[in-house]
Amino acid sequence: MDNDLLNKGLKRVWRSWNWSFMFAVVILVVVFVTAITIEVGNKGTEIESEEDVKYFDLYMSPNIAAGMRSYTATISNNQEYTILEMKLLFEGSNLQSPEDITQDYPGKSLDAGGENTYSVLIPEGADSVEFVLDGDELRNIANINLYVQNANGTHEWSSTDIGKDETIILTLEDLQASGYGSYTVAVKHEDGRWSVDYDLSISVSFSPLKLLESTTDRLEPKESRTFDFIVNLDQSQISEIKFIVTASAFVKGGTTIDMIVEYKYDGSAPKKTCVIHQVDNGSEPWGPVDITGTASAISYTIAIFSGFVLWARLTFTEAVKPKFIGPAHCFISLVALVLAIDHALIALQKSWPWTSPGMVFSYAAITLLFIFTVFSFFDVEGQKVLGKRKWRWVHIILTVLLLLLIVFHFGLMGDHLGFLK
Numbered sequence: 001m002d003n004d005l006l007n008k009g010l011k012r013v014w015r016s017w018n019w020s021f022m023f024a025v026v027i028l029v030v031v032f033v034t035a036i037t038i039e040v041g042n043k044g045t046e047i048e049s050e051e052d053v054k055y056f057d058l059y060m061s062p063n064i065a066a067g068m069r070s071y072t073a074t075i076s077n078n079q080e081y082t083i084l085e086m087k088l089l090f091e092g093s094n095l096q097s098p099e100d101i102t103q104d105y106p107g108k109s110l111d112a113g114g115e116n117t118y119s120v121l122i123p124e125g126a127d128s129v130e131f132v133l134d135g136d137e138l139r140n141i142a143n144i145n146l147y148v149q150n151a152n153g154t155h156e157w158s159s160t161d162i163g164k165d166e167t168i169i170l171t172l173e174d175l176q177a178s179g180y181g182s183y184t185v186a187v188k189h190e191d192g193r194w195s196v197d198y199d200l201s202i203s204v205s206f207s208p209l210k211l212l213e214s215t216t217d218r219l220e221p222k223e224s225r226t227f228d229f230i231v232n233l234d235q236s237q238i239s240e241i242k243f244i245v246t247a248s249a250f251v252k253g254g255t256t257i258d259m260i261v262e263y264k265y266d267g268s269a270p271k272k273t274c275v276i277h278q279v280d281n282g283s284e285p286w287g288p289v290d291i292t293g294t295a296s297a298i299s300y301t302i303a304i305f306s307g308f309v310l311w312a313r314l315t316f317t318e319a320v321k322p323k324f325i326g327p328a329h330c331f332i333s334l335v336a337l338v339l340a341i342d343h344a345l346i347a348l349q350k351s352w353p354w355t356s357p358g359m360v361f362s363y364a365a366i367t368l369l370f371i372f373t374v375f376s377f378f379d380v381e382g383q384k385v386l387g388k389r390k391w392r393w394v395h396i397i398l399t400v401l402l403l404l405l406i407v408f409h410f411g412l413m414g415d416h417l418g419f420l421k
Contacts, residue, residue: 013377020331024338031342035288036349054079055261056219056247064241064265068098068125068206068232073213073243076224081249083219084256090211090231092241097125098232101204109197110144110189118185120202125230127172127207131185135164136197143191144198151181164196172207206232241265292343296365299336333373340366368401 014021057076062069077083103120110116122129133146146159146166155178159166170178189196210230219225233241243263250256344362 017330017334017377020334024334027335028338028342031292031339032345035292035342035346038288055259056083056245058243058245058261058263060243060263064231064233064238066233066235066238068123068230070124071229071231072226073229074224074226075219075245077219077221079249080221081251081257082221084248084250085214085216086219086248087212087214087246088227088229089213089244089246090229090241091244092233092237094237095209095211096232097206097209098123100206101202103202105200107197108187108200109195110187111195112142112189112192114195115186115188118187118200118202120183120185120204122175122180122183122204124180125206125209125232126175126180127205129170129175129183129205130201130203131166131168131170132201132203133159133166133187134199134201142189142194142196144196145188145190147186147188149184149186150178151183152179154178160190164198238265288346289343292339292346296336296339296343299332299339302332302336330373330377333369337366337369337373340369372399 057078059074059076061072061074064071073088075083075086075088101120103118105118108116120129131146131148133144135142135144142164143162144164144166145161146168148157148168148170149155155174157168157170157174159168185200185202187198187200207230209232210228213227213229215225215227217225231241241264243265245261245263246259247261248256248258340362344359344366347359347362
C-alpha cells in the first residue's frame, strides 16, 4: 500500500469514524477508571503472598513452665479481617496427665488432746483431693477429728463427726476457689481420755489434660477471646512444646484464607517464634478483571460472527446484502479491542506474573484484534492493493485465527470468566 493510498485511507477512516474513535476512547477511560477504583478499594485486604499476611496477637499467661499448670491464651484480632473459626492446640511428645498422688500414713497414734499435722502439695491441674481418716476399731469411745487448710490459710474444711472415722473431699470448685499449693492436714484428738491409733490416707486426682480448644464463633476486628488449657510438662519437654493456632479468616472482597501459626518456646522464656505453614487464597472473588474479561469475550465473539457474515457477503451476496454489515463489523471490532486493552490493564494490577498463560493470551488477543480492526477499517484500500479475492482470503484467515483465540480463551477461564490466575 503506497503512501498516497495510505494517507487517503487515513483521511477517509477519520472522516467516517471520528465519533466512533472518540466514543471508544471514552469507553476505554471510563471502564479503566471504574475498574481500577474497585481494585484499589480491595487492594488493602488482598492476601497475595505469605509475606503479606498479618496475624492476630497471641498473649499466653503465665509463661510456659514445668509442672501441671493452667494457661490462658488470649487471641486479639487487631487486623481488618474477620476470623471465622479457630483451633488452638498444644503439641509435644508424651503429653500426659501426672499419676495420681497418694500419701498414706498408717499406724499413727495420737494421745488425748493431741494433734498431728501433715503437708500435702496440691499442684495445678488437680481435679479433686480426698482425705480419709480411719481410727482404731478398739477405741470406739475415742473421738478424733480431721481439718484441712489451704496454702495461705484463707480456707479451712473440717470433719468433726462423733467417732473415729472422718472424710473430707475437695472438689475442683473448692480447689479453684482456694488455690493450689501446700495444704496442711491436721488430725486432732479433741475428746476422750485414751490414745487412739489411726490411718490417714490422702489421694490427689488430676484432671485430663486440656490441650485443644476450637470455636466457630466469629472474631471480628478489634475483638479478643480467651481460651483455657491444662498442660503437664517436665523440664525436658519445655523446649519441644509448640502452641499452634489454625485460623480461617474472611477478608474483604470475598476471599477466605487459611493460616497455621506456630509458636515454639525456648526454655522457660516467653520468647516465641512464628512460622507460616500455609496460606490459601481460595478462589478469586468475581471482580473487575472478570467483568472486563467477560465483556471482552462477548464483544470479540460478536466480532467473529460479524466477520464471517461480512466474508459471506463479500464472497457470495455482496450486491444484495445490507450495507450496514461492514460498518457494524468495524465498530464491534473497535469496541472489542478497547475492552481487551482494559481487561489487560486491570489484570496487570494484580500480582500475577506478566508471562502467565492468561497474560500471554491477553497480549495475543490485543495484537490480533488490532490487526483485525485495522484490516476492517481499511477494507477499501486493502482490496485495491490485493484484489478482492486475496483480500477475502486474508479476511477469513484473520477471522478463523480470532475464533481459535476465543476457543483458547474459554479453555483458560476455568471457574471464572477471566484470565487464568
